[in-house]
Amino acid sequence: MKLIVKVFGKISEEIGESEFMIEKSDNIASLKSEINTIYPQLKDLKFAIAVNKKLSTDSDKIPEGAEIALLPPFSGG
Amino acid sequence: MDRFDRHYNLKGFGQKSQQKLQDAKVLVVGAGGLGCPVLLYLASVGFGKIGIVDGDLVSESNLSRQVLFGQHDLGKNKAEAAVQILRGKYNDIELVSIPEYLNRENVTEYLHDYDLVVDGSDNFPTRYLVNDACVLLGKPLVFGALYQNEGQVAVFNTSGIQSVNYRDIYPIPPSAHEVPNCNEAGVLGVFPGIIGCMMASEAIKLVSGFGEILDGKMLYYNFLNHSEYKIELTKDPQSEISRPKSANDLMQMDYQDFCGLSSQINWEDVIPLMEEFGDTVLVDLRQPHEEPELEDIPFIRVPMNQIHLKNSELARTNTILLFCQTGIRSMKASKLLQEKYPDKYIRSISGGINSFDLNL
CATH class of the missing domain: 3.40.250.10 (Rhodanese-like domain)
Known part of the structure; x- marks a missing residue:
C-alpha cells in the first residue's frame, strides 16, 4: 500500500514534482528516512510533516491510506 | 452616512464590529510586498491606530509589488513614506511610523502599545523574534510569508500560551541559505498583494469577530494553480525548549546566530x-x-x-x-x-x- 506525499515550496522545486507516491511507513521517523533515501537532496532541508492535514511529530503513527504533506518554511515578504 | 457605511449594511458585521476595528491598535512589521496591501486595507477599514515598523528605504526594484510607493518615494524610509501616504487618504485614524528594524532590544517596547501584530517581514531572524515577543507579551500574531509562487498564512497566539505559535511548526530554523527570500528567488508583483490581502482579512476578522480565522491553522496557497492546503496545527512540547521564557531571555537571544547567520x-x-x-x-x-x-x-x-x-x-x-x-x-x-x-x-x-x- 502506497501513500501520497504532497510537497511545497523549495521541496517541490528540488524534486520537480508537486507530489509523489511512497511505500507506507509505520511512523513519521521511518517515513523521513525513506524519503531521504529516495530524495537525498532533501536531507538537509527543514520541513514540517502533516498526516491527513494535521501537523505531526516523529513518533506519530501513519494510518492506512493517509495523505502526507511536506511543509517547508517560507520567509519572503 | 460615513466612510464605513457599507460595513454597517453588511449582514453579520454592522456598527458593533466596526467599532471594534476603530478601538483596535495594530502593529504592521515591514512595509514591503506584504505590508503594503496589509496597510492599505487596515487603514481603509478604519483600524483605530496603525503602527508601521520598517528600517528599509524604498528602492526601484520594490515598486513592482510595494504598491503604496511610487517613483517619487525612492530613497525614503518605508515606514515614514507609508504613514505620509496613508495620512493623505484618511484623517480619522492614528498612524505611527517607526523607521527602524525590530531587534531584541526594541521589540518589547514597540509591541507593547498594540493589541495585535501583523508580520510581513522578509527574513527568519525577524520572524522568530516577532513570534517570541508576541508569545511573551500575549499578542495575537497574523503571519504571512512567500516563496516564489506559494504563500503561507496563519494566525498564532490568539489565547495566550496554550495557543500554537510559529515554533510549534518550525522549532528549528532552516539553515542560512536553504530558503531564499523574494530578492533572491524573485516574485511576481501581484502575488504578495493576494497574500497581504489574506493577512489583512485575518486581522479584520480576528478583531471584529466576523467569520472564521486561521486560528491554529496554516494555509498554503499556490498562485499558479489556485490550489490551497490547510493544515491543523498542534502544540509541540519540544518547541518550548528554545523559546525565550522572559523579556530577559529574549534580550539574550541572538536571532541571527539562531538562524545560522554567524561569521x-x-x-x-x-x-x-x-x-x-x-x-x-x-x-x-x-x-x-x-x-x-x-x-x-x-x-x-x-x-x-x-x-x-x-x-x-x-x-x-x-x-x-x-x-x-x-x-x-x-x-x-x-x-x-x-x-x-x-x-x-x-x-x-x-x-x-x-x-x-x-x-x-
Whole structure:
C-alpha cells in the first residue's frame, strides 16, 4: 500500500514534482528516512510533516491510506 | 452616512464590529510586498491606530509589488513614506511610523502599545523574534510569508500560551541559505498583494469577530494553480525548549546566530579592520541602482551575480568584507568566497547598508 506525499515550496522545486507516491511507513521517523533515501537532496532541508492535514511529530503513527504533506518554511515578504 | 457605511449594511458585521476595528491598535512589521496591501486595507477599514515598523528605504526594484510607493518615494524610509501616504487618504485614524528594524532590544517596547501584530517581514531572524515577543507579551500574531509562487498564512497566539505559535511548526530554523527570500528567488508583483490581502482579512476578522480565522491553522496557497492546503496545527512540547521564557531571555537571544547567520561582523568593526589590515577590500554586492550609496569609506563594487567570476582585487587581498542591502546576499557571498579562498579572512557585514550608522 502506497501513500501520497504532497510537497511545497523549495521541496517541490528540488524534486520537480508537486507530489509523489511512497511505500507506507509505520511512523513519521521511518517515513523521513525513506524519503531521504529516495530524495537525498532533501536531507538537509527543514520541513514540517502533516498526516491527513494535521501537523505531526516523529513518533506519530501513519494510518492506512493517509495523505502526507511536506511543509517547508517560507520567509519572503 | 460615513466612510464605513457599507460595513454597517453588511449582514453579520454592522456598527458593533466596526467599532471594534476603530478601538483596535495594530502593529504592521515591514512595509514591503506584504505590508503594503496589509496597510492599505487596515487603514481603509478604519483600524483605530496603525503602527508601521520598517528600517528599509524604498528602492526601484520594490515598486513592482510595494504598491503604496511610487517613483517619487525612492530613497525614503518605508515606514515614514507609508504613514505620509496613508495620512493623505484618511484623517480619522492614528498612524505611527517607526523607521527602524525590530531587534531584541526594541521589540518589547514597540509591541507593547498594540493589541495585535501583523508580520510581513522578509527574513527568519525577524520572524522568530516577532513570534517570541508576541508569545511573551500575549499578542495575537497574523503571519504571512512567500516563496516564489506559494504563500503561507496563519494566525498564532490568539489565547495566550496554550495557543500554537510559529515554533510549534518550525522549532528549528532552516539553515542560512536553504530558503531564499523574494530578492533572491524573485516574485511576481501581484502575488504578495493576494497574500497581504489574506493577512489583512485575518486581522479584520480576528478583531471584529466576523467569520472564521486561521486560528491554529496554516494555509498554503499556490498562485499558479489556485490550489490551497490547510493544515491543523498542534502544540509541540519540544518547541518550548528554545523559546525565550522572559523579556530577559529574549534580550539574550541572538536571532541571527539562531538562524545560522554567524561569521558576521558589524559596521563598527569595519574601520578598525581596515586600519589593521592595509589590504582589506570592502565589497558592495548590490546592483548600481540600489540605495543608499556608502560614503566616506573606500569600497569596490562586485554585484552578487558576478561574485563567482575571476576578480583580481579579491584574489590579491587577504581580508574581504562584504555588504549588501540587508546582509543576506553578503552572507551567501561570504560562504561562496570562503569555499573558494579558505585561507582568507572573509566576513559579511550584519544587516547590510541598512544597519550603517552615519555616526560611526
